[in-house]
Amino acid sequence: MTSEQVVLRFVEAINQADADGLADLMTDRHVFIDSDGSKMTGRESMRKAWSQYFSMMPGYRVNVEDIFCQGNKVVLVGLATGACATTGRLWSVPAAWRAVVERDRVAVWQVFVNPEPILAAMRDQAGGES
Numbered sequence: 001m002t003s004e005q006v007v008l009r010f011v012e013a014i015n016q017a018d019a020d021g022l023a024d025l026m027t028d029r030h031v032f033i034d035s036d037g038s039k040m041t042g043r044e045s046m047r048k049a050w051s052q053y054f055s056m057m058p059g060y061r062v063n064v065e066d067i068f069c070q071g072n073k074v075v076l077v078g079l080a081t082g083a084c085a086t087t088g089r090l091w092s093v094p095a096a097w098r099a100v101v102e103r104d105r106v107a108v109w110q111v112f113v114n115p116e117p118i119l120a121a122m123r124d125q126a127g128g129e130s
Contacts, residue, residue, distance in 0.1 A: 003101040004067060007074040010099065010106050011062045017054040023047040026106055033110040057082040057118075062097065074099045080113055089121040 006025065013021035026043045033039050040049055054060060060082035068075040080095040093113050100108035 001104050002069075003072045003074050003099075004069045006101045006104055006106060007067075007076065007099045008064075010109070011064060011076070014050075015061045017058075017060070019047050019051040019054065022050050027102055030106060031108045033108065035111050035113045035115060056085050058085055059083050062095075072101045074101065080111075082118075084118075084121040087121060087123070091117050091121040093117045 010022065010025050013025060023043050023046065026046060028043050029041060030043050030046055031039055031041050032046055032049070040046060061080070062076070063079040063081060064076050065078040066076070068077075076097040076099075078095060079092055081090070081092045083090050093115075095111065095113040097112070098108070098110040099106050
């Protein structure tokens with residue numbers, strides 16, 4: 001399987017909110033890097049984190065517009081979309097993702113996104129919070 005195929009399967013699991021499927025596609029020492037630079041390591045930690053995220057952001061999707069591959073590195077460009085479970089507000093932001101593939105598994109998944117539109121959707125504007 002090519003690195004691009006592995007990453008597209010990973011995206012498919014994200015779009016199906018399938019935390020177990022994602023974990024199956026991760027290396028044991030998988031590293032997730034968020035847009036603020038924070039890191040989370042380990043397949044089981046990430047299985048739980050993805051499951052929680054899917055609950056917080058129902059309908060979360062990675063919408064790929066462009067793919068760039070070089071060896072075992074894959075960069076995706078597109079839109080991230082979803083809704084906030086607590087407010088019901090929809091959000092959509094331009095995003096990029098970088099993956100490093102090792103032996104048909106994703107070793108690194110890095111997200112590049114401006115989180116402000118997502119945070120704004122989490123705020124209850126109707127309740128006067130800001």
